[in-house]
């Protein structure tokens with residue numbers, strides 16, 4: 001009897017070891033991400049949405065870097081940009097709203113072209129909220145569907161491509177902000193029609209997202 005118990009035990013132990021080995025071989029344990037050693041992963045680790053800003057102005061150099069990172073030209077010989085765009089249409093424009101007025105970012109010359117001198121920041125946030133106007137800068141991503149004329153008969157496709165392209169730019173903005181200890185959030189639930197009028201946009205243009213950008217309010221930093 002004792003002999004039989006020992007035999008049964010050995011069979012069951014052997015079987016369990018075999019099963020365990022099977023389980024282990026089916027899964028691959030990934031290496032720990034090196035977020036302290038790889039700057040990009042460290043920045044990604046700090047990316048987040050923030051809806052409170054200090055009223056400290058963003059220095060000119062910082063704004064320049066922010067716009068370049070967002071959708072500037074990173075290959076001057078071809079005019080290609082820091083974010084991808086469907087069929088390289090580059091159909092998203094970045095408008096900058098601040099206390100002094102509204103500007104269009106022109107990437108070829110890397111300049112801001114004045115649209116008008118009204119401060120429209122109180123209209124760039126989610127309706128009923130106040131925080132967008134407290135950020136010194138609001139970046140407004142606008143589709144120019146005239147640059148998508150080849151998709152003229154495919155309205156749904158224009159929307160999908162445009163929102164995808166704007167999303168890439170939005171992520172560039174988030175990552176730049178994380179790298180420079182700036183606060184931002186992408187806002188989709190905005191009053192696009194009202195903004196369209198306030199921004200004096202053409203019929204073929206549509207407002208897709210706005211992103212307030214500012215320094216963290218003291219005590220609300222991700223440092």
Ligand SMILES: Cc1cc2nc3c(=O)[nH]c(=O)nc-3n(C[C@H](O)[C@H](O)[C@H](O)COP(=O)(O)O)c2cc1C
Pocket residue numbers: 047048049050051126185186187188189190
């Ligand atoms: C397409 C899109 C639209 C968004 N619209 C809004 C918005 O209207 N208002 C808002 O407060 N946050 C908005 N957000 C931010 C999300 O709420 C936020 O990304 C989410 O809560 C996750 O938080 P995290 O960005 O800190 O990871 C939007 C995000 C995306 C991707």
